[in-house]
Amino acid sequence: MIKSKEPQIGGKIRKLRRARNISQAELAKNLDISASYLNLIEHNRRKITVSLLFKIANYFNIDIKELAQSDDTRLVGDLMELFGDDMFIDSDLTNQDIKDLAHSNPAIARAILILFDKFKQIKISEKNVNLDGKEANYHRASEAVSDFIQENANYFPALEAAAERVRQDVEMASDNFLQGLSSYLLNVYGVSWRLATLASGIKSKLINEGKLLLISDNLPPQTAIFALCHHIGQLSAMAVIEEIIEKSTLPELEAPILAKNILASYFAAALIMPYEQFYKACRKTRYDIERICLQFSASFEQVCQRMTSLQRPNMQGIPLHLVRTDIAGNISKRFSLSGIHIPRHLGACPRWNVYSAFLQPAKINIQLSEMPDGEVYFCIAKSYEKGEYRHNAPRRHFSIGLGCNIIHAKQMVYSDGIELAKNAKTVPIGVGCRICPRLNCQQRAHPLADHRFELNENEQLENLYSKL
Numbered sequence: 446m447i448k449s450k451e452p453q454i455g456g457k458i459r460k461l462r463r464a465r466n467i468s469q470a471e472l473a474k475n476l477d478i479s480a481s482y483l484n485l486i487e488h489n490r491r492k493i494t495v496s497l498l499f500k501i502a503n504y505f506n507i508d509i510k511e512l513a514q515s516d517d518t519r520l521v522g523d524l525m526e527l528f529g530d531d532m533f534i535d536s537d538l539t540n541q542d543i544k545d546l547a548h549s550n551p552a553i554a555r556a557i558l559i560l561f562d563k564f565k566q567i568k569i570s571e572k573n574v575n576l577d578g579k580e581a582n583y584h585r586a587s588e589a590v591s592d593f594i595q596e597n598a599n600y601f602p603a604l605e606a607a608a609e610r611v612r613q614d615v616e617m618a619s620d621n622f623l624q625g626l627s628s629y630l631l632n633v634y635g636v637s638w639r640l641a642t643l644a645s646g647i648k649s650k651l652i653n654e655g656k657l658l659l660i661s662d663n664l665p666p667q668t669a670i671f672a673l674c675h676h677i678g679q680l681s682a683m684a685v686i687e688e689i690i691e692k693s694t695l696p697e698l699e700a701p702i703l704a705k706n707i708l709a710s711y712f713a714a715a716l717i718m719p720y721e722q723f724y725k726a727c728r729k730t731r732y733d734i735e736r737i738c739l740q741f742s743a744s745f746e747q748v749c750q751r752m753t754s755l756q757r758p759n760m761q762g763i764p765l766h767l768v769r770t771d772i773a774g775n776i777s778k779r780f781s782l783s784g785i786h787i788p789r790h791l792g793a794c795p796r797w798n799v800y801s802a803f804l805q806p807a808k809i810n811i812q813l814s815e816m817p818d819g820e821v822y823f824c825i826a827k828s829y830e831k832g833e834y835r836h837n838a839p840r841r842h843f844s845i846g847l848g849c850n851i852i853h854a855k856q857m858v859y860s861d862g863i864e865l866a867k868n869a870k871t872v873p874i875g876v877g878c879r880i881c882p883r884l885n886c887q888q889r890a891h892p893l894a895d896h897r898f899e900l901n902e903n904e905q906l907e908n909l910y911s912k913l
Contacts, residue, residue, distance in 0.1 A: 454493065455488055455489040455490075456487070458501060464597065464756070465505075475504055478497070506759050520551060520555065522786030523789050526788055527789075530561075562588050585700075586702075589695055589696050591779060593700075595780060598782060599756070600755075601711060602757070604685055604711055605757070608716045611682075612716055612719050626673055634680050635656060640660055640661070641660070643662075645838075658673070663834045664834070665744070667744040670742065675709050678713050718741045718743060718747075718748070727762055730858065734847075746845055752765055752847065753765050753782065764782035765782055766785045767779070770844055772803055772844075784822075784850055785820075785848065786816070793876070794888075796874045797846070799844050802827055805828070808827065809859065811824070811825055813870065815871035815872065820850065822848050822851060823850070823857065824847070825857075825859050828844040829844075878890045
């Protein structure tokens, strides 16, 4: 098996090129190389010189360090998690074996991930005795859409352009954003809207043959406006959304349906927080989320998610990661441009501040998180509640984490007063207990997949799994 330590960045170059709708011939011409040579580079079949690396970084206006990071980092992490499952406990696979697979045969590695995802969902459906299979398909669709968002770096230029066109019309209709939205919806589509009392759990509802949109009067103002913009996205940008999905590799059944809803949400965020204005606000405030929330009348989660989409050429934000988890540790949103690996199936490390944030509600928690490979990430996290505005309404508790590689930390206001030097105090975290090599961690919940117990009957351990 081939063993190489050369950075495998061909896939990253290919994604950057496709995201900007640039042909191989066009990019090769700008880089002063042949299209066939570029094709070999994109498939990791030729080494890339330092001078060419600089050319590519300058062309796409990104940091060369970001470009030089291997595009298979996330793939390796996902494979590590996969082979950490109990079913592979006797396989005697080493970390190097898994890295070799990701580096030499990335297509096969991704196929294995898809197969394992399907296997996990079959197991879930069997436990739930779900005879029609809808629940299993839905979870599989969620993973597929999550991968789709990651592959596109959570940036969809066609939707940004569509949102900008609508924003111009909205601003021409009224200086008041909400009034402008109402006028645009009525004048262009003949649809009016109003707040109304709807059944619990229903955000919005169309009646009168689609001519009246009812939005729940129990929603926070930011959520109500987002629901209105989401509907406008379904009306004005559906052709763009369908074209994006048609060009994707999303599986059939529920995945395209879920993707349509998520892309309509992307449009809504772009309409509320226009790209250039939002980017300038991030730079001016140094990513001060609460100030930006006030400026755009958006929620904390909406602003955090929008920050991850700042990938426009010549106007790029910090490469961020985002994770959302509930109080039981279930990860419902995950996205990473920072390089940190977020688990696909397992719960994340309990030492990560996205979990400890639940202990300090509504406060922004700051942590320098060190992964087993030595990379350090600057992470902020905040817990919050979601639910309807009514007495005895059920509340849902979430924590959202946002962060970047420590090299970008000074660009965020939250780093002020935090020691960021090499000897700074960090919190050792891992991806998941079954694949984390930190054997003496007192919060280990599961044994490392390739280790066995070695217990002394005369010892009483505080954490059984710390003795492996």
